[in-house]
Amino acid sequence: MKITRVETFAVPPRWLFCRIETDDGLVGWGEPVVEGRAATVRTAVHELAEQFLVGADPLRVEDHWQLMTKGSFYRGGPVLSSAVAGLDQALWDIAGKAFGAPAHQLLGGPVRERARAYCWVGGDAPAEVRDQVAAQVEAGFTAVKMNGSGRMDRLPNVADLRRIAARAEAAREALGPEGDFAVDFHGRFSVAGAIRAVGVLEPYAPMFVEEPVLPEHTHLLERVTGATSLPVATGERLFSRAEVLPALRAGVAVLQPDLSHAGGLSETRRIAALAETYDVAIAPHCPLGPLALAASLQLAFCTPNFLIQEQSIGIHYHSGAELLDYVADPEVFRFHAGHLLRPTGPGLGVEIDERAVRAADGTAESWHNPVWRHPDGSFAEW
Structure with a gap:
């Protein structure tokens, strides 16, 4: 069996799919994308495919991963690792x-028969948060995630801290003592600011606090983990075993590798095993499409230290398309009391509606994340 063709499809709302075709008719799908840099990743996918894959045996999965990640003098980074991820x-x-x-x-x-999942909730005011969380509880979810704040100074003031606490209090009230919520800070604080912000969340016992500092400040993360009893999570912007190791040494409780960024199933499987040696749980990052979610679930069901799965069905910022629009049989992604059942289909376990994907290719608007500024005109972390 040989690989004969690799295609890519840019589809709404902001996703990139790849399709690998073989000479005996087998086809494999993946999702290589960096949100906001889909066109750049698309070029990288085709460069890697032409250099290493076309004409090769597709079943040499590990050998292909080694070549795609190490066959160039300049390696790594989100664009290349995401291109490798989708192809893998x-x-x-x-x-x-x-x-x-x-x-x-x-x-x-x-190692399990169902995987717990969480959904995102938006809302800036506590009342909005309470209503949105209550709606997800009514839908059967036992866990949600929300942003901890909007635009934020590196050192939050008293009013900022009160707003963070009010949102957490609203979520806890809606969930009760049995439910869980996670808080994402998107690296918007300095280390000192993160310690302050995490501190006000302690009475509400979130499941974890995500990315309290930027990934480039991972070497300082131990100051945050050492200042709180709350579980700290990070990892969506770390793309290899080497990059997650400082976070593990800093005492994080949860790692969040992204199956479409961190080298695919091959590398995230190894990241999960490394995390297990530090008694750290895995909660795959996945605000993306059906193939990223399908790959994440394959990891979830063979990983002992899996905790919970992020997913983007119904997420508040999708525009123009929804995850299930590209799936021939959405049953694999049907929720059961806030869980996804173990997929039994071959490969990634999801059947892609190829006609829908080909029709959507090229119709996606070029998506870029917002650029925020502080009141003084300086750059602010989104």
Whole structure:
């Protein structure tokens, strides 16, 4: 069996899919994308495919990963690691189809039968947060995630801290003592500011506090983890075992590798094993499309230290398309009391509606994240 063609599709709302075709008719799908840099990643996918994949045996998945990540003198970074991630997903999809088994079966078999999932809630005011969380509880979810704040000075003032606490209080009231909420700070604080902000959340016991500082300040993260009893999470902007190691040493409780950024199933499987040696849980980052979610679930079902799965079905900032629009059979993504059941289909376990993908290709508007500024005109972290 040989790889004969690699295609990419830029589809709404902001996703990039890749399709690997073989000479015996097997097809694998993946999702290589950096949000806001889809066109750049698309170029990288085709460069890697032309150099390493076309004409090769698709079942040499690990060898392909080694070549794609190490076959150039300049390595790494989100663009290249995301391009590798999507291609790696597609290769595992083919491998599973060739052997008639889900990818997680090839990676050691299932360790659970269902995976807990959380959904995002928006809302700036506490009343909005309370209503949105209550709606998700009514829908059967037991966990949600929300932003801790909007635009923020590196050192929050008293009013900022009160707003953060009020949102957390509203979420806790809606969830009760049995439910969980996570708070994402998007690296908007300095280390000192993060310690202040995390401190006001302690009475409300969030499941974890995400990215209290920027990934480039991971070497300072131990100051935050050492100042709080709350679990600290990070990892969506760390793309390899080498990059997550300082976070593990800093005492994080949860790692959040992204299956479409951190080298695909091959590398995130190894990241999860490394995290296990530090007694750290895995909660895959996934505000993306159906293939990223499908790959994340394959990891979830063969990973002992899996905690919870992010997913973007119904997320508040999708515009122009929804995750299920590209899935031929959405049953695999149906929620059961806030959980997703173990997929049993071969490969990534999801059947893509190829006609819908081809029709949508090229219709996505070029998406870039907002650029924020402080009142004095200086740059502010989004």
